[in-house]
Amino acid sequence: MSTPLISDAESVVMAILWQRHPATAEDIIGALEGEQDWQDATIKTLLNRLLNKGAIRADKDGRRYLYAPVLQREEWLAQQSESLLDRWFGGRVAPLVAHFSKQRKLSERDIAELKALIEGMRDDQ
Amino acid sequence: MSTPLISDAESVVMAILWQRHPATAEDIIGALEGEQDWQDATIKTLLNRLLNKGAIRADKDGRRYLYAPVLQREEWLAQQSESLLDRWFGGRVAPLVAHFSKQRKLSERDIAELKALIEGMRDDQ
DNA sequence: AGTTTTCGCTTACATGTGTAATCGGAAGCT
DNA sequence: AGCTTCCGATTACACATGTAAGCGAAAACT
Numbered sequence: 001m002s003t004p005l006i007s008d009a010e011s012v013v014m015a016i017l018w019q020r021h022p023a024t025a026e027d028i029i030g031a032l033e034g035e036q037d038w039q040d041a042t043i044k045t046l047l048n049r050l051l052n053k054g055a056i057r058a059d060k061d062g063r064r065y066l067y068a069p070v071l072q073r074e075e076w077l078a079q080q081s082e083s084l085l086d087r088w089f090g091g092r093v094a095p096l097v098a099h100f101s102k103q104r105k106l107s108e109r110d111i112a113e114l115k116a117l118i119e120g121m122r123d124d125q
Numbered sequence: 126m127s128t129p130l131i132s133d134a135e136s137v138v139m140a141i142l143w144q145r146h147p148a149t150a151e152d153i154i155g156a157l158e159g160e161q162d163w164q165d166a167t168i169k170t171l172l173n174r175l176l177n178k179g180a181i182r183a184d185k186d187g188r189r190y191l192y193a194p195v196l197q198r199e200e201w202l203a204q205q206s207e208s209l210l211d212r213w214f215g216g217r218v219a220p221l222v223a224h225f226s227k228q229r230k231l232s233e234r235d236i237a238e239l240k241a242l243i244e245g246m247r248d249d250q
Numbered sequence: 251a252g253t254t255t256t257c258g259c260t261t262a263c264a265t266g267t268g269t270a271a272t273c274g275g276a277a278g279c280t
Numbered sequence: 281a282g283c284t285t286c287c288g289a290t291t292a293c294a295c296a297t298g299t300a301a302g303c304g305a306a307a308a309c310t
Contacts (some may be wrong), residue, residue, distance in 0.1 A: 007267055024224065025287075041270050044288070049267090058224070062236055063276065077213055081221070084209055085230070087136075088202055093225045094238035096206070098299065100218045103203055111246055113219035117226060118239055132297055150257075166300050169258070169296065174297085189257065255308070266297075274291070280283080 003079050004053040004071060010035060013046045018073040019055060022066035128204050129196060131179040137161060143198040147191035180219045206224060 004070075004119060016031045017023060029043050039089045046066060058065040083089075089095040097114075100106060106114075141156045142148060148156075154168050157234060172192060175181045183190040202244060207216075214220040222239075231239075 005266090011266060017239065034188065038268095039270060039274090040287095042268075045268085045270075048289070058288090077224070081209060081213070081224060082228075082230070085225070088206070091230075092235055093231050094235045094242065095223065097218065097239060098242060099206065099224060100210070101246065102242060103207075105207070105216075105248070106218055110217055110219040111243060114222060114243055117219065117223060118236060118243065121226065121231070121236055130296090134298060163298095164300060165257095166302090167298075170298085170300070173259075184257095251308100253308100253310080256286075256306085258305095260301105260303075260305105264298090267295085269293090271290105271292075273288105275288095276286085277300100278283105278285075280281100 002074065006053070006071070006076065007054060008052070009042075010046050010050055010053075010055070014055065014073075014076070015045065015069070017067060017069045021068040022059065022061075023068075024061075024064050024066060026064075028067070034110050063064060065104060128201065129180050131175070131178070131180060131201065135171050135175055135178075135180070138168065138175060138193060139196070139201070140199075142192060142194045146193040147184065147186075148193075149186075149189050149191060149207075153192070157235065187212070 012032070012035075013028060016028050016033060020027070020031070025047060028047070032038060032043060041111075047056070047058075052056055055069070055071040057068050057070050059068070060066075077085050081116070085091055085093065085096060097106075137157070138153060139162075141153050144153070145156070150165075150172060152167060153172070154165050155161060157168060172181070172183075176183055180194070180196040182193050182195050184193070185191075210216055210218065210221060214224070
């Protein structure tokens with residue numbers, strides 16, 4: 001089974017769980033207060049769907065459950081970003097950076113960090 | 126009205142139209158032959174949905190239509206990539222590149238190009 | 251002119267998604 | 281023991297999406 005498909009709404013819940021887990025439904029509802037204007041019931045639905053997809057786990061803790069991610073952030077991120085890379089930039093990173101550069105999305109700090117990154121590369125493998 | 130929402134399947138059709146336009150339905154069906162295993166009817170549905178969303182335009186040419194993108198590739202790409210950048214990397218490019226570097230997605234060629242890109246940057250704004 | 255082909259438009263239908271309300275049983279309170 | 285509360289599970293429902301078949305008018309062919 002490959003990476004489960006996570007919808008946008010579901011990914012908001014995943015984001016919380018990646019930050020802090022295990023967490024109860026209440027924790028998550030609390031964390032989303034103000035952030036997302038969702039009813040509790042909505043969040044519970046999302047938790048259930050994520051459970052069914054196997055993206056999260058629920059461990060019984062007394063009468064409630066503690067939720068935790070099964071799908072790891074890195075794994076999902078890798079899939080997301082690679083899909084974008086492939087679709088738009090032929091799978092190559094340089095054109096992607098060029099794109100952001102054209103969009104003026106590169107801060108001074110980015111440039112400095114990129115420079116350092118690239119210099120420190122060459123060597124290790 | 127902000128950028129229309131394009132589904133995955135629809136974006137395949139957009140990709141063709143961005144490459145080559147205007148194009149007839151037949152052109153598009155031809156271009157997708159082998160690529161995607163879709164019936165003609167499916168592609169026509171997608172064209173219609175894109176029309177309704179205002180993402181493409183259809184200009185009558187005799188008895189058929191010539192389709193052309195209204196939504197520009199750059200516009201859509203910018204939205205897609207920025208959304209990923211914001212969601213996962215705090216809107217900053219360097220961490221994104223670091224991510225790909227960790228995933229060993231950087232080819233020799235990428236590194237060379239990035240180097241050049243960054244050097245040529247600094248100066249012009 | 252009648253028949254066949256073409257092509258866009260309409261309709262179909264199962265599954266996914268956003269967004270909830272409701273139900274049923276366990277826990278807690280009186 | 282009965283009533284109330286809490287919480288996960290079940291059900292709901294409209295709209296989006298993937299994937300197409302069917303229809304009707306226009307064009308092309310015979």
